[in-house]
Amino acid sequence: MKQSLQLRLGQHLTMTPQLQQAIRLLQLSTLELRTEVQQALESNPMLELEDEGGGEDYEPPSREEPVERTATDDDAGLGEERGEGEADLELAQSEMPDDLPVDSAWDDVFENIGTGTGSAGDSGERDFEAGDSAPESLKSHLHWQLTLTPLSDKDRLIGEAVIDAVNEDGFLTQSVEEIQEGLPTELEADLDEVMAVLHVVQNFDPPGVAARDLRESLAIQLRQLPAATLWLAEAKRTVAEHFELLAGRDYAQLRRRLKLEDGPLAQVLRLIQSLNPRPGGQISDTRTQYIVPDVIVHKRSGKWRVELNPEAAPRLRINAQYADLAKQVHNASDSTYMKNQLQEARWFIKSLLSRNETLLKVASTIVERQRDFLEHGEVAMRALVLHDIAEAVGMHESTISRVTTRKYMHTPRGIFELKYFFSSHVSTAGGGECSSTAIRALIKKLLAEENPAKPLSDSKIAEILSEQGINVARRTVAKYREAMAIPPSNERKRLA
Numbered sequence: 308m309k310q311s312l313q314l315r316l317g318q319h320l321t322m323t324p325q326l327q328q329a330i331r332l333l334q335l336s337t338l339e340l341r342t343e344v345q346q347a348l349e350s351n352p353m354l355e356l357e358d359e360g361g362g363e364d365y366e367p368p369s370r371e372e373p374v375e376r377t378a379t380d381d382d383a384g385l386g387e388e389r390g391e392g393e394a395d396l397e398l399a400q401s402e403m404p405d406d407l408p409v410d411s412a413w414d415d416v417f418e419n420i421g422t423g424t425g426s427a428g429d430s431g432e433r434d435f436e437a438g439d440s441a442p443e444s445l446k447s448h449l450h451w452q453l454t455l456t457p458l459s460d461k462d463r464l465i466g467e468a469v470i471d472a473v474n475e476d477g478f479l480t481q482s483v484e485e486i487q488e489g490l491p492t493e494l495e496a497d498l499d500e501v502m503a504v505l506h507v508v509q510n511f512d513p514p515g516v517a518a519r520d521l522r523e524s525l526a527i528q529l530r531q532l533p534a535a536t537l538w539l540a541e542a543k544r545t546v547a548e549h550f551e552l553l554a555g556r557d558y559a560q561l562r563r564r565l566k567l568e569d570g571p572l573a574q575v576l577r578l579i580q581s582l583n584p585r586p587g588g589q590i591s592d593t594r595t596q597y598i599v600p601d602v603i604v605h606k607r608s609g610k611w612r613v614e615l616n617p618e619a620a621p622r623l624r625i626n627a628q629y630a631d632l633a634k635q636v637h638n639a640s641d642s643t644y645m646k647n648q649l650q651e652a653r654w655f656i657k658s659l660l661s662r663n664e665t666l667l668k669v670a671s672t673i674v675e676r677q678r679d680f681l682e683h684g685e686v687a688m689r690a691l692v693l694h695d696i697a698e699a700v701g702m703h704e705s706t707i708s709r710v711t712t713r714k715y716m717h718t719p720r721g722i723f724e725l726k727y728f729f730s731s732h733v734s735t736a737g738g739g740e741c742s743s744t745a746i747r748a749l750i751k752k753l754l755a756e757e758n759p760a761k762p763l764s765d766s767k768i769a770e771i772l773s774e775q776g777i778n779v780a781r782r783t784v785a786k787y788r789e790a791m792a793i794p795p796s797n798e799r800k801r802l803a
Contacts, residue, residue: 324654325654325657325658328654328655328658329657329658329661329662330709332658332659332661332662333661333662333665333706333709333710334709334712336713336714337599337601337619337714337715338599340619340621340662341621344621344623344659347623347655348623351648351651351652351655352626352629352648353625353626353629353630353633353645353648353649353651353652354623354624354625354626354652354655354656355623355624355625355626356621356622356623356624357622357623357624443590444590445473445475445477445516445587445590445591446470446471446473448512448590449470449473449508449511449516449517450467450470452511452512453466453467453470453508453511456507458504458507461494461496461500462500462503462504462507464490464491464494465486465490465494465496465500465501465504466504466507466508468486468489468490469486469501469504469505469508469517470508470517472485472486473516473517473587474587475587475588476585476586476587476588477513477515477516477517477518477524477585477586477587477588478517478518478519478520478524478587479517479518479519482519483498483501483502483505483519484498486501486505487501505517509527510531513583513586513587513589513590514527514528514531514583514586515527515528515582515583515586516586516587518586521584522546522547522550524584524586525546525579525582525584526543526546526547528582528583528586529542529543529546529579529582530543536578537574537578538571538574538575538578539578541565541567541571541575542575542578542579544565545561545565545575545579546579548564549561549564549565552564553576553579556797556798556800556801558572558800558801573801576801598715598722599616599618599619599715600616600619600715600716600717600722601615601616601619601620601666601670601714601715601716602614602615602616602666602667602670602714602715602716602717603615603616603716603717604670604674604681604716604717604718604719605719606681606719611674611675611678611681613667613670613671613674614667615663615666615667616717620663621659623652623655623656623659624656625649625652625653625656629645629649630649632645633645633646633648633649665702665706665710666710666714668700669696669700669702669707669710669711669725670714670716670725672696672699672700673691673696673716673725673728674716676689676691676695676696676699676728677689677691677728680720680728681718681719681720684720684748685744685745685747685748686745686748686749686752687745688728688730688742688744688745688748689740689742689745690730690731690732690740690741690742690743691728691729691730691742692729692731693707693708693711693729710725711724711725711726711729712725712726727744730742730743730744731743733746733777733778733779733783735776735777735778741777743787746772746777746779746787747787747790747791749772749775749777750768750772750784750787750788750791750793751791751793753768753771754768754788754793754799757799759799759800759801760800760801761800762796762799762800763796764795764796765781765782765784765785765788765795765796766781768784768788769781769783769784772784
């Protein structure tokens with residue numbers, strides 16, 4: 308086969324590094340963007356925050372010519388009130404050498420500065436980093452109470468085994484026999500000893516912990532209530548003797564068994580419902596995740612306005628001193644390095660500005676389409692899909708998806724993810740469209756106004772919505788109800 312050279316002309320799309328960076332910044336959340344900006348500031352000397360010094364108008368004092376400060380009367384009065392500790396601090400600062408060895412440490416030059424009496428670990432002072440430590444878990448909370456309980460070494464080991472068998476909800480995951488079998492053989496603990504220690508742990512906080520089932524947990528919580536609590540005896544009897552009727556909401560049988568009228572029975576049930584079915588949920592070892600909104604919506608002069616959150620949109624600029632220095636460097640390698648850093652800084656700032664502009668444009672279009680929601684609430688939410696916004700702003704649907712993912716909007720009605728404003732639609736009798744979010748709001752409103760003794764079924768809800776001109780099937784109502792974590796009608800039934 309003869310070899311030959313051929314010239315072909317074609318077109319293809321190539322993602323430049325600048326475009327890849329812009330897309331990556333576009334899909335970052337607020338917290339991830341802060342981390343990305345911080346890494347860029349640390350790695351690129353050409354970048355700086357706009358609120359920092361070091362710009363064109365900033366002239367830092369030189370090391371050879373220290374800044375002189377004129378003493379005032381206030382300074383003189385302050386000097387009279389200075390304590391011995393501040394005098395020692397000034398003395399230590401005055402003794403700081405001009406040059407330190409490269410491998411020297413701060414403690415090698417200054418000792419016990421800032422703590423007054425030494426390190427926090429030696430003096431037992433409060434650890435200032437403790438506030439940022441991991442939250443307490445349920446098992447650690449129970450172990451702490453176990454250490455404060457006067458028990459023998461044998462019972463303490465049994466108590467640790469019992470606590471280790473407690474799950475996050477506060478219930479035992481093992482039977483008493485299994486806990487006994489898991490103990491060391493040399494401990495020689497019988498079943499009665501394990502039960503005795505289990506009863507000790509069940510008296511720990513939170514109430515109802517270490518129970519073997521829901522009935523036992525409710526009974527423990529009732530035992531720990533004050534004796535003067537109204538209807539306490541009837542509630543204990545209901546949980547102990549008629550728990551199956553209570554779980555099945557058979558109020559007619561409960562009324563006959565307890566020999567109570569509807570009013571007193573409702574009081575007994577209200578007392579039982581005030582108990583916690585998941586006692587371990589009161590103590591959680593998860594950190595609270597706070598949401599920082601990307602855009603802020605407010606009404607001014609009768610018009611809705613959209614603004615970027617200044618805390619979520621850091622403003623960067625080129626460091627003028629380093630930019631000027633890049634023009635004065637004569638070394639080829641240094642000049643190339645600084646020019647590359649300058650170019651990367653400009654790309655990063657441009658990508659950041661592009662992200663902010665795109666986010667603001669998309670958020671403004673969403674607010675324009677969902678103005679009725681801001682005015683009247685969820686029942687006025689319009690049906691909206693990504694294609695509608697993409698067509699309005701002249702972008703691709705994938706770009707709109709990146710912009711609206713993990714981005715949040717602060718409105719007078721609360722903080723919502725931008726994805727929240729997109730929903731499918733259901734046809735109405737008049738030929739229009741109704742948002743699925745609005746239908747959920749209508750269902751929630753109907754259930755809030757229903758008769759507790761005769762709750763609305765899914766078929767009845769579908770019938771009511773059909774009378775309002777919204778064509779929705781029963782299974783669709785059931786799907787929306789389950790998505791809102793609302794139980795079915797037989798589980799919502801209660802005494803009025």
